[in-house]
Amino acid sequence: MRADRLLQIILLLQRHPRLSARELAERLEVSTRTVMRDMEALSAAGVPVYTERGRNGGCVLLPGYRADVSGLTPREAQALFAWSGRASLSEELGLRDALQSAMGKLSASLPVQLQDDADALSGAILVDRRRWFAAAEEIEALPVLRRAVVSRRRVRLRYASASAGRAQRRTVDPWGLVEQAGRWYLVAAHRGVARMYRVSRVEAAEVLEQAAERPADLDLQAEWERLRSGLEAMKPPGVDVVVRVRPELVAVVRRIASPMLERGEGVRDVAAGGRQAGREGWPQLGMRFRVRQAACAVLLGFGADVEVLEPVDLRGELLGLARAAVGTYGAGG
Structure with missing residues (x-):
């Protein structure tokens, strides 16, 4: 974002002989302090810009200078x-x-x-960031959050977290926006503590006049990695599974199970073991699910068309779930 803003400053000063830092700040939707830092950065990079103090002072670009992109490779x-x-x-x-x-x-x-x-x-080149079998997320608040991040002003959210029963209001200091695998997140501080907020859960957002508190040495990439690592450390344990599948349903199992697997993992063919029990010819597949509960839900949904061979304790868990389902749905006769 800063590179784009620096180019905008050059183009504005090419069109206007002189602009005050305040005028530039209003046009770019940033603070005057940010404009002055950008002017220093441009000057250090060799762009002939300078500032003049006094009543008729302002930000100036040396006459005749033009940003030239004809040298692009x-x-x-x-x-x-x-x-x-x-x-x-x-x-x-x-x-x-x-x-x-x-x-x-x-x-x-x-x-x-x-x-x-x-x-x-x-x-x-076509970029399709949507996940398979997943509905598009509602991110109507994203443009508002972008303005808050760019202007470095606080924002009041109505946010429905996954753990809370209902949406709650909170005022945060926005630090940046992250797009990860088709999902947008706001990295912001709430009461001084950095957090990530999924934009699709933001029901309303209002940019406030108050300046946001933001660390001078903020590294958004490093902060995102820290928050993400903390979240992944809380993730329920995954599970490696070997199943036997009715031959005509192999493609269906692959397609339905794939979105639930660990990132970078796929459904793999496994050599048949000695346990056939009248199901000769059924292919064996191996897969690693991100979450054990997801493995139970997906595999149990196939009924007798998919048999879990390993791990043994998962077979017992599926049996317990199946009996509980029979007790629930068979109780009415």
Whole structure:
């Protein structure tokens, strides 16, 4: 986000001979302090910008300087246009029109050959971030949260956590947004403690006038990894399973079980053991479920068409669940 803002500052100063830090801050929806830091960063990078104090002072770009993107390499141009093809990402953030406008301006300044190659790649890349067999998440609050993050202002949420019985109100200091496997999360501090909030559970969001408290040395990537590791450490234990499947249902079992397996793991073929019990010819499959309860739910749903061979204790657990189901549904006669 900062690289985009630095470019915006250069383009604004190209169009306007002089702008105050406050005017730039209003246009960019950031604080004047952020504008001054960005001006220092541009100057350090060799861009001829400077600030003048006094009544008629402001932020100035040396006359005649122009940001030139004609020196982009073919790979750099293709990388930019391939990223712009993630229209769904920009749309979720409320930036699709802005991205299209920006890429149009960039395209107009590119040599013809680079533009043709970049257009060819962007037209051949499709990014579908939806999970198989999963409904799309409602993330209407995402554009509001984006504005809060960019402006570094506090935000009041009505948030329905997975553990709470009903939505609760809380005021947080937003630090950043993370898109992970098609799901959006807000990283924010509540009463000084960093937390992650799933955006689909945000029922309402309101940006406040108060400035957000944000560590000066914040590393969003490192903070996300810390929060994620803590969450994964609380995850229920998974389980490795070997099953025997009716031959005509092998493809169905693979398809239904796959979303429940550990990341990077798939359904694998396993050599048949000595335990056939009249089911010769039934293929054996191995898989590792992320959560034991998910393994029970999926496998028990296939009834007698899938038999768990290992682990033995899971066979006993499934038997207990099946008996309990019979007791529940058979009680009415």
